[in-house]
Amino acid sequence: MVWDLIRDSAFGHLVRLTSGGKWFPYAEERDPELWKQFVNEEKSGYLAHHGDTNPPEDSSKDQLDAGSTTSSKSRQSEDGNIDNEVSEPRVDPEKGRDKHVIDWFGPDDPDNPRNWSRGKRFFVTFEICFLTFSVYIGSAIYSAGIPDVMHTFGVSQVAATLGLTLYVAGYGLGPMVWAPMSEIPFIGRNPVYMMTLFIFVMFQIPTALSSNFGMLLAFRFLTGLFGSPALATGGATIGDMYRPRKQAYGLGVWGIAAVCGPVLGPLVGGFAAQAKNWTWTVWELMWLSGFCFVFLFFFLPETSSTNILYRRTRRLRKITGDERLTCEPEIMAEHMTGKDIVLMILVRPITLNFTEPMVFLLNLYIALIYGLLYIWFESFPIVFVEIYGFNLGQEGLAFLGLLVGALIALTCLFSWLYFYQEKQFNSNGNLQPEKRLPPAMVGAFFVPICLFWFGWSARPSIHWIMPIIGSGFFSIAAFLLFNAVLPYLGDAYPDHMASVFAGNDLMRSSFGAGFPLFANAMYRNLGVNWASSTLAFLGIAFIPIPFVLYIYGKRLRHWSRAARKDI
Template sequence: MVSSAASTASGTHTDGGLDDESGEAQLQLQRKISQAVDEGHDADIPSSQGFVLDEQEELRRQRSKAERRRNSFASKKSRADRDVEKAQAPGETASSSNDGEDSDSDPNIVWWTGPDDVENPYNWPTWRKVVNCGLISAMTFVSPLASSIFAPGVPQVVAEFHSTSLEIAAFVVSVYVLGFAAGPMLFAPLSEIYGRVILYHIGNLGFIAFQVGCALSPTLNALIIFRFFAGVFGSVAITNGGGTIADMITQEKRGAAMAVFSIGPLLGPIVGPVAGGFLSDAEGWRWSFWLLAIIGGFLAILMLFSVKESYAPVILQKKTIKLRKETGNELLRSKLDAGLSPRDYFKRGIIRPFKMLFLSPVIAITSLYMAVTYGYLYLMFTTMTEVFQGYYGFSTSTVGLAFIGLGVGSLIGIFLFSATSDRYIRKKAAEADAIAQATGEPKAGMKPEYRLPLLPVGALLIPAGLFIYGWTAEYRVHWIVPIIGTAIVGIGNIIVFMVVQLYLVDAFTIYAASAIACNTIVRSLAGAVLPLAGLPMYDKLGIGWGNSTLGFIAVALFPVSLGIIKYGERLRNRFVIKNL
């Protein structure tokens, strides 16, 4: 059930001045955006277009409206001669909603005052948008940085706490990623209720507090617990950052901002070990956490005074509350008020991803496949320090440089994907439309499966890189060769990651964020658990056969990439996701 707010976009209308073809295209685009608005907490869509509810949620909304109406009539403030027109602020424009009762003439609907309303985040001055995007992007760099900056200092930690457990040595690094899996389950639905800014502040405060806790940890168990909660609170910026950018920047200008936003999560885990290696060697492992607390604190202060709320439903809800107090009209309702209780928001944000995981074979298969590749990445993060110190004699300060191979490989993978994916899907869509036009069939447009051809390439590069990394390190070949092997793994990993993410977005537009949430939860669990087997495996099998074991598993999973290409569309059409 789609709000008729789809007919407006930041105060502009679709009717008039458009030819039939462009008008239809614009209507389709707005309809798609409107359908996706309920995923606005972390999807790349605006939060100011409307909302979509299933039948049960629409029933709850109608009950909420009826209850508000009864309360208004029963209120002592109600007066028989109340001028309803006073409920509408000067210049206030109205709109319609799902049920057909709300129309352009309804004075009880609170909306933007016009297309140039300065409260609308789309109309903010450029400097404010840059400040908001810049600070949030900076936090999305610091938070992933914390996942790996600690890795070179792990030998110091286990020595200080007299631990001999290889599993604990790995888990103290990867447990942070477990927090990344848990955090979005809480903060994504909360952002739909309270907005984005308050969650950024809470996340920053918790991130700083638990980094200080890590720096002062008296035991290894305490360090693990603090690391987990640091990951939970550190996930806020990544969870809601994309939505904040979509709140402020129109779709045609959003690419550059999203590119900047994506750099942090990509480079953070790579820069972390390089900086952490030198810092741990010079000042000890605890100073890695003090540095994170200092940087996080500085950004938190800047965000406290500079970041402004961009989530349109919350902005309009505050405006509605203010107008209710000024006018005494309790029937006023924000145009973007979905009428759902906090319990409904949590149910929608937490339960839906798991329902999709079990109801959609495409989501289940891609999530499990991503879990393996993501687990391999963090397995390397947790073991490369031991490998390059033990096999090549790297010091604590220089061992972090060994991680540069993964970073360079990731950048190459981003370049390859960006240079080929969009061009390929446009080409395939044009070919399909030409065939459809020749045969008189409807145009198919851009199928999500057009994103998939690079998937087998990434699936092959991962085992190839593992074999090179493992056996060249086993035979002490010059250190640059195993680092090249890790770079190949990085290329394959980022290609798989980007292909799967964009495929899910294209395939599940209405529930895109929930589909990605499924993927994030499953892969983060693997990223936290799989590394526990890394060091024990290398200890028993050696670095050569250990990485070969991982490579053989990756080779065995290679047919999955081909199967998704061949059967993905069939599975999507047979197991349609709706009314979740």
């Protein structure tokens, strides 16, 4: 496993490039005769017969079988028709293509990410979680230094908060480009992760050394922009490795990493800002993300199956010198123009978001939860510093209630998945997407419960533990909603998973960026109790969404052009 991880990492590819493939060779490079087992004869036959790797839709399937040659070695039959050497059917001179389709050599091909060992999949899941945490913590870790930013640059609290909101806006816009780009076969996910993470780390230096407030805001936005791929593409990476029956577990663990970022950010940044100044929150972010980059540089493999097949095909063409070797991702890419690529990268996430009712409603709900989270976080200094007398470091400890709530939700969710949902999968390993939604139907009620509890228990006459306990209900709500909505979207739109997640990230980050700007004024003018209650009433208004989609989702999918319709 370790050898494969290093060989398929950015470091391994760099070593292979400089050594001409002599270091970290693949099996087919050690034994050139292995190339034959990677050729899918059935798909090659279909391609030879009618120019497509899918079975013919009419009775020409019988003609395909009848037209097979008896020798896979011959290149030309007696009647002058060209014969495909591997797949045997004759190449149709009008519609057929004389190509050998490279594929997985069987259902257990170890290079297929879904066939990786459990240990390898768990390790790569940890890497994606570490990457997500290293970026997500960058938003909340800054919030602890806002008072010092106000003092250093002589700006108001709303202006200083822009350093938080622009970062969130950056990692909402970034996935619109990075996530669809990772779906392009000749790029894959790993180059996107490594390139953007390196820039993310480097941009922390000018952020911490900002000589004026405008420079600080500009680099906060840019770091959010380049740190964003893991926040949307991370879910697609999890989907690469886990079959539908197990994907929810991987997404659940990934969700904990996403929760830990905003929760631990104020704790880590609070003590640093209290002991030093706001720049130390940025230096901490650089140290953490820098270590993450080095770690992933040596050990993060590619998970995109289309990219793995594409690179395998290139290696085999080089080994055999046979230009007829191709793969399905290449065949698809042949028909894509530059305009198609631009549309896929820049337009698809937006069009899916606003033309698919299921995507729009769920993204809107998740965006609301995300916005409520960030606006509600702004009340913590008012409650725990001004009401309960916590210092800056102790205020960060108050966020741990959210982490405890998320861990409780994770335990309950995994139990439900194991004892109930896994039994609902059919013999083909598929599940009707709407059956992913019950956790969201439960979690929806915990949003108003949390906000009412927190708002009306935050007073000097009530012990500080009560609002902390109440805060834990929010992470239960958010965790259940995220881990129902994201698997649902992934199941309903499997061919556009990264783009759908990118649109989700854009909408929720837009809410997360805008809401904190009026949070302080809202809590000052309405008071903690009524401000939290206002947010709770908003949460109540959105409760019906998962129920409506649970009932009518299948009908909506059958009306959709992009959603899956076969289950």
